[in-house]
Amino acid sequence: MSRRGGNKFANRRPGPGFQARESEPPVPAGLIKTARKSGQLNLSNRQLTEVPQSVWRINVDPPEESHLNVSFNASDRWWDQTDLTKLILASNKLQCLSEDLQLLPALSVLDVHDNQLSSLPCAIGQLLNLQKLNISHNKLKELPDELWNLKSLKSLHLQHNELEQIPENIGQLVHLEELDVSNNQLLTVPNTLGELSSLLQFNLANNKLKSIPSEISNMRSLKVLEATHNELECVPPELAKMASLEQLYLRHNRLRHLPEFPSCKFLKELHVGNNQIEYLGAEHLKSLSAIIVLELRDNKLKSLPDEIILLQHLERLDLTNNDISSLPYVLGNLPKLKSLLLEGNPLRAIRRDIINRGTQELLKYLRSRIQEEPTGQGDNSSATAMTLPSESMINMYAMATQKVLEYSDRKAIVVPDEVFDASEGAPITTVNLSKNLLTEVPSRISGLKTTVTDVNLGFNKLSSVSLELCTLEHLIHLDLRNNILTSLPMEIKRLQRLQTIILSFNRFKEFPYALCHIPTLETILISNNQVGSIDAFQLMQLDKLITLDMQNNDIMQVPPELGSCINLRTLLLEGNPFRNPRAAILARGTTAVLEYLRNRIPT
Missing domain, CATH: 3.80.10.10 (Ribonuclease Inhibitor)
Known part of the structure; x- marks a missing residue:
């Protein structure tokens, strides 16, 4: 890092009339110069104990070179500089911020997380353009009243401080969309939180809350509410009125009853583990x-x-x-x-x-x-009014009304041509040929390629997948479980609409990476095989993959890079001989496993 003024006197000891000053990493002149043009300044992780005046006054004082008798080109004219709109001071050793903060009125983003701040200057209330404020991971015990003047705020991060209360004035931040007050010492939260009608995400986790105010139900836009690790014994019934709520986390509390949610029509995830229900x-x-x-x-x-x-x-x-x-x-x-x-x-x-x-x-x-009514395999009792007596093996009714070609559980070695003949002209969407003794995929299945979306060939004796199956380009669900498959053909990648494939209980020794060329895949179930390794980099191509079940295989090592598959909601790895992640981590669920793996990715 070059220091302003060069290093001419870098090795000279201070004389008797000088006092040695503790060295502090300066802000490189190049950064300041760039910030004048871009309006953004990142000073994170520079061991700063205070913010240099040159930062606070970046838009007030002209640069040093403006006093020199030189000509400026268009890119260096200081009077055309951009106002600073984004300032990042994270991960330093700051104990306070100067009131000179008010000299940066154009700031829209201020990030001072991971410092040692015990207070905020009153001047912060003059940053009326501020939209995102991150003051998490500090030592704040209280917040200045001026903070609630920031009516433009959309994101406020206060987590990991020492706050014991949130002032009622927080209700003035009517444009707030994201609020995180987790990991503090909160015993209560104010009723005025209900006035935050624009809030989308609210995190209250890891506090000491015994109750949540019923007014919280007025947050009509709220999608995610996180209240894990508190002391809640119940939640207000008004919570059920939050029609936009999609994710609710109430783990590690003292709930004895599961809330009822008559109005939460969009609730997709409900986490109430570690309670007393x-x-x-x-x-x-x-x-x-x-x-x-x-x-x-x-x-x-x-x-x-x-x-x-x-x-x-x-x-x-x-x-x-x-x-x-x-x-x-x-x-x-x-x-x-x-x-x-x-x-x-x-x-x-x-x-x-x-x-x-x-x-x-x-x-x-x-x-x-x-317990179901017997279907009477192969006799006339199974024939409906629309089933021809001579074709009792074929469920014509299912073809006509349900668009299903059903020929399962017959112990058949081949599927008779009559079955496919009967399907001609019918818009078949589902083919069920499971629980037979088929050793190959019927070639005539390709005749349904324009309509079929769901094929079940499970519980047969298939040792390979035919190219005819790979012509079903509208296929969404494919069930090949309980066969004797060892591989899939590369042509499987033609199934560019496939979302779910079930390969459990086969004989795969290698993961069929041909599947990684199908970007629509959301679910891969390949448990109970003999797969020995995982190539995380290939799996990362499947950015829509939600569920991956690889239980009971022969995986010796789980690559840390698998943690980068952040869209995974369900990752099942139990029953493999690897040592890490340990069983205790696997038991904590997919999120914990992915985080464990990400933390071990080499840098």
């Missing part, structure tokens, strides 16, 4: 029509109601460490459920080996236990 009833589930993630781990639940079937969009259900002894069989009919976590429950009616096979096998078992 003993009962879950139909009244709690009937309004959660949009729920995708329901996390109930570490509670005292003894049962689930049959109304769990109402959660038709549910993808992840975490019931770890409860007192559940049996499951409702209808759970097996949840169409989108990909992750069902049950460890730590005294389940008696389901064998442990079934649970250990993974979610899909468990759901299959539950479906098999549902």
